[in-house]
Amino acid sequence: xxxxxxxxxxxxxxxxxxxxxxxxxxxxxxxxxxxxxxxxxxxxxxxxxxxxxxxxxxxxxxxxxxxxxxxxxxxxxxxxxxxxxxxxxx
Numbered sequence: 001x002x003x004x005x006x007x008x009x010x011x012x013x014x015x016x017x018x019x020x021x022x023x024x025x026x027x028x029x030x031x032x033x034x035x036x037x038x039x040x041x042x043x044x045x046x047x048x049x050x051x052x053x054x055x056x057x058x059x060x061x062x063x064x065x066x067x068x069x070x071x072x073x074x075x076x077x078x079x080x081x082x083x084x085x086x087x088x089x090x
Contacts (some may be wrong), residue, residue: 002042004049010077012049014042027077034082036073038066 013033015024023042023078026035029081048069052074059071069080078086 002046005053006074007047007053008032008075010074011038011060012074014045016042025073034079036079038070058066 002067006012010027013026015026016022020025021044024035024037026033039064048062051057052059055062058072063071063074065076069083069089072078072083073080
């Protein structure tokens with residue numbers, strides 16, 4: 001388990017599924033925790049976070065192959081379903 005703090009102050013915890021490189025990325029909420037699964041190793045995600053937070057890369061460059069919803073999750077903590085509920089679909 002690895003904890004990372006994002007640019008907006010959200011805290012993320014990376015959980016490995018144990019037998020493959022899929023990582024469950026959880027944002028630690030005030031009331032509940034919620035997450036998304038990304039098919040990457042914890043090391044690669046940590047590198048991306050470092051480049052985004054400390055290296056000055058734009059999120060769309062550091063997380064180039066992630067979907068816009070996955071990148072939004074990193075910035076706001078909203079999952080795709082929550083985003084669609086709040087603001088409507090694409």
